[in-house]
Amino acid sequence: MLVIKNLEKDFGGIKAIHNCSLEVKKGTITGLIGPNGAGKTTLFNLISGIYAPDKGEIWFNGERIDGLKPHRIFRKRLMRTFQISRELQKMTVLENLMLIPYNQDGEGLSGVWFLPGKVKKQEKNNKKRAMEVLEFIELIHLKDEYAENLSTGQKKLLEIARTMMADPEMILLDEPGAGVNRTLMNKLVEDIKKINANGTTFLLIEHDMDLVMNLCDPIIVMNEGSKLTEGTAKMIKSDPRVLDAYLGV
Amino acid sequence: MPQLIINGIIMGSIIVLGSIGLTLTYGILNFANFAHGDIMAAGAYLCLFFLGLNVPFVVAVILSMCITAGLGILIDWCIYRKLREKTSVVLLIASIGAALFLRNVVQLIFGPQLVYYSSEIQMAKKLPFGIRIKPDEIFIIAASFLLIIAVHLFLKRSRIGKAMRALSDNMQLAGVIGIETEKIIFWTWGLGCALAAAGGIFLGLEVQLRPMMGWDVLLPIFAAVILGGIGSPYGAMAGGMIIGISQEVSTAFINPAYKSVVSFMILILVLLIKPSGIFGKKERLA
Amino acid sequence: MSGILSYLITLGIMAGIFAILTLGLNLQWGFTGLFNVGIAGFFAIGAYATAFLTKGPSPEHLGGLGMPIFFGLLISAVVSGLIAFLIGLPTLKLKEDYLAIATLGIAESIRLIFTNEAWLGNGNRGIKDIPKPWAELSAAPYYNLLFLLIIFIIIVFIYFFIEKSIHSPWGRVLKAIREDELVTASVGKNVFRYKLESLVIGSMFMGLAGGLYSHYISFISPDVFHPMQFTFLVWVMLILGGSGNNLGAIAGAFLVWAIWSGSEFLTDLLARISTDPKVSGMITNIQSPLRIILISVILELVLLYRPDGIFGEKKIL
Ligand SMILES: Nc1ncnc2c1ncn2[C@@H]1O[C@H](COP(=O)(O)OP(=O)(O)OP(=O)(O)O)[C@@H](O)[C@H]1O
Ligand SMILES: [Mg+2]
Numbered sequence: 001m002l003v004i005k006n007l008e009k010d011f012g013g014i015k016a017i018h019n020c021s022l023e024v025k026k027g028t029i030t031g032l033i034g035p036n037g038a039g040k041t042t043l044f045n046l047i048s049g050i051y052a053p054d055k056g057e058i059w060f061n062g063e064r065i066d067g068l069k070p071h072r073i074f075r076k077r078l079m080r081t082f083q084i085s086r087e088l089q090k091m092t093v094l095e096n097l098m099l100i101p102y103n104q105d106g107e108g109l110s111g112v113w114f115l116p117g118k119v120k121k122q123e124k125n126n127k128k129r130a131m132e133v134l135e136f137i138e139l140i141h142l143k144d145e146y147a148e149n150l151s152t153g154q155k156k157l158l159e160i161a162r163t164m165m166a167d168p169e170m171i172l173l174d175e176p177g178a179g180v181n182r183t184l185m186n187k188l189v190e191d192i193k194k195i196n197a198n199g200t201t202f203l204l205i206e207h208d209m210d211l212v213m214n215l216c217d218p219i220i221v222m223n224e225g226s227k228l229t230e231g232t233a234k235m236i237k238s239d240p241r242v243l244d245a246y247l248g249v
Numbered sequence: 250m251p252q253l254i255i256n257g258i259i260m261g262s263i264i265v266l267g268s269i270g271l272t273l274t275y276g277i278l279n280f281a282n283f284a285h286g287d288i289m290a291a292g293a294y295l296c297l298f299f300l301g302l303n304v305p306f307v308v309a310v311i312l313s314m315c316i317t318a319g320l321g322i323l324i325d326w327c328i329y330r331k332l333r334e335k336t337s338v339v340l341l342i343a344s345i346g347a348a349l350f351l352r353n354v355v356q357l358i359f360g361p362q363l364v365y366y367s368s369e370i371q372m373a374k375k376l377p378f379g380i381r382i383k384p385d386e387i388f389i390i391a392a393s394f395l396l397i398i399a400v401h402l403f404l405k406r407s408r409i410g411k412a413m414r415a416l417s418d419n420m421q422l423a424g425v426i427g428i429e430t431e432k433i434i435f436w437t438w439g440l441g442c443a444l445a446a447a448g449g450i451f452l453g454l455e456v457q458l459r460p461m462m463g464w465d466v467l468l469p470i471f472a473a474v475i476l477g478g479i480g481s482p483y484g485a486m487a488g489g490m491i492i493g494i495s496q497e498v499s500t501a502f503i504n505p506a507y508k509s510v511v512s513f514m515i516l517i518l519v520l521l522i523k524p525s526g527i528f529g530k531k532e533r534l535a
Numbered sequence: 536m537s538g539i540l541s542y543l544i545t546l547g548i549m550a551g552i553f554a555i556l557t558l559g560l561n562l563q564w565g566f567t568g569l570f571n572v573g574i575a576g577f578f579a580i581g582a583y584a585t586a587f588l589t590k591g592p593s594p595e596h597l598g599g600l601g602m603p604i605f606f607g608l609l610i611s612a613v614v615s616g617l618i619a620f621l622i623g624l625p626t627l628k629l630k631e632d633y634l635a636i637a638t639l640g641i642a643e644s645i646r647l648i649f650t651n652e653a654w655l656g657n658g659n660r661g662i663k664d665i666p667k668p669w670a671e672l673s674a675a676p677y678y679n680l681l682f683l684l685i686i687f688i689i690i691v692f693i694y695f696f697i698e699k700s701i702h703s704p705w706g707r708v709l710k711a712i713r714e715d716e717l718v719t720a721s722v723g724k725n726v727f728r729y730k731l732e733s734l735v736i737g738s739m740f741m742g743l744a745g746g747l748y749s750h751y752i753s754f755i756s757p758d759v760f761h762p763m764q765f766t767f768l769v770w771v772m773l774i775l776g777g778s779g780n781n782l783g784a785i786a787g788a789f790l791v792w793a794i795w796s797g798s799e800f801l802t803d804l805l806a807r808i809s810t811d812p813k814v815s816g817m818i819t820n821i822q823s824p825l826r827i828i829l830i831s832v833i834l835e836l837v838l839l840y841r842p843d844g845i846f847g848e849k850k851i852l
Contacts (some may be wrong), residue, residue: 038681048721049720050717064724069720069727070720071720071722071723071724071725072724074720075723079722086715086721088710088711088714088715089714091710095707095710098704098707099711099719099722100722100723102723103702105704106704106705107704107705107708107724109705109732110646112699112703112704113700119703123704162722166722193609193775208689227661
């Protein structure tokens, strides 16, 4: 579903991504692990169109998407979350979510002024959906709070909630677990599995090995900007190169 | 035409002096300082004040540069420092306020009228190719050249200078060099504003002094900074010369009143073709 | 009594014109985070456009088509929006402060063009005798009151237009852009398109304000459009009133205009009272820089100590 070929990205001499090739199969929950600075987040930035790669190709559903603008990539139904939460601070939690759905008629001024009935109806449905999502991630009591007032963990949840609003074909999660408490995390894991069962593919960066090992198959290991190896949890655990990479040998 | 190029080099020197400070503060503090032109004007008027006390010209220039450096540091300390965690645009608004404040304090003290440093009329020297140049103008070019060499040595040799370049290029690198950011910011304002004062004084020498003089050069120095690539002092030097010369040469074809429109057009062209400027660094995460 | 009343009415008209500018800027900055420092330029374009269209023929300037004032005002808005569109194209894809520098440049260029191209708008001597609406009433004592009413109606109209547009999915996208462009793009919104819309619509209001000014004062010249008065004052008005808050923006406009022209009134009074012509001359000389200093100090204090404006926090929208 997602194919990356010989990708390169250089930041003023730092080769963040170097000759990186990998593939994510449709319907999987693929894990992406690797030591700090391995280039995982940069890879997400390249896939989601925030940076254009220096060289190489990115294919999604048989279409080449490298170099496209971020909003175009979202419209191909590929969505990502951010490692450091980027909530829309001076907007309420509810507004943060109601922003997401694509093709809202009220997002054009002509719709606002000439189709008020239709816009109102869409807004109502949109709000209902957002409330359900908030209910699910247990932030419903904060719906009218400015997003800047949430705690770090709650902001992380809001990141994930956004993807639930969008219903994409593939979701890139950048450390969804960081800062979220265990109970809720377990609930999230269950939900990721549920969404996945309905056909959504996941690519998930995570440092929590227990979580990755139990949720992801296959797991891709990155080191120094390219793919080191790939396999099931068991294979990864027993691969000496992976340990070396983490120990920085 | 040779005459226009010489005039362009004179204007270019002045713009370069203004734009080095602007590009460094832009690169390091990540905000467009709209008060930089008025800092130049403040330096020019300080020099006028010292000349009024019968201080020799060169001494007056040096004194004004020092005091303007202090003024820049003071403004940073009173206003910008406290707004640094806010977005760069809040700083930009604050700098517009600072610009108007400075300009009108100048007008309050010195009045709105045009003034000259000296009422003597200088005889222009005749050079080959029909070029005429006044002693003042030779002084401007020579002094600017010396100052630029000094800046170059400072940036390449001194620890602070190296850190400044690193910081204006990339925030993370400076941590590696291990000098506290606040100290570098202090020096950046000092250096930038001292050079701005020199630029302002030379502008006063070449044209005349008016409270609006700083506002009028703001557009050319911004054009120079963007042309050279924000945060790059060497880019600003090249950009300043290009802008200065194009402005003067353009007067052969169009009304000289449109000089600053010319620099604006160059700026728009740069934005269209290569927004990072000629020496600009690569993209950063928006 | 009528002296003070008519002073208040003129005060209200000018403050109202500024309120329209402030509402336009609020759409751009308060809701979208666009930094426009070329307000004076958009204002000037609007003022000249309607003057060319509505005045009778004159050798002193372009146009002179004698069209109805309503039509002139419409074109003021349209032309100003068009300039905004052209400026937005190269700059809105770049870092936010490029727009600031570009709008500054366009405002300066517009001023220089009107100063130097005498065939266009009679250069520095300016255009006079721009028609007033319902001119046959203009000698009547209540005429200014009528003008104030027109301005008031226009403000109400613009206010409701912006409020309704902002409280919609469209406005939600604008606010999202203000908060974080990258996230907004990552969730599928065409950020560039929205920024362009906001810039153009805001600038159309600024052009309209320019047109209204033209018909109110009946005289325009490039001096009027000096960046200081129109650009900086409008910024102070918005920041004082609280960006992102339309009622605050209107209140800010009235408050700052009252301080601004009140200080002029006061110094004029002082200058007139003093019998020594030297003293009164001095007062007149320092008046203009002094009040700009006052306004810039107010701006810095608000930025430092009341960053959300004096009318408090931004309302939940
Ligand atoms: N915008 C940037 N400019 C310069 N260097 C960058 C930039 N973004 C990333 N890098 C560099 O690229 C390398 C890879 O960083 P990246 O954030 O992709 O790592 P990561 O695998 O996500 O690490 P972590 O697990 O700590 O999140 C690092 O050396 C980083 O410093
Ligand atoms: Mg990362």
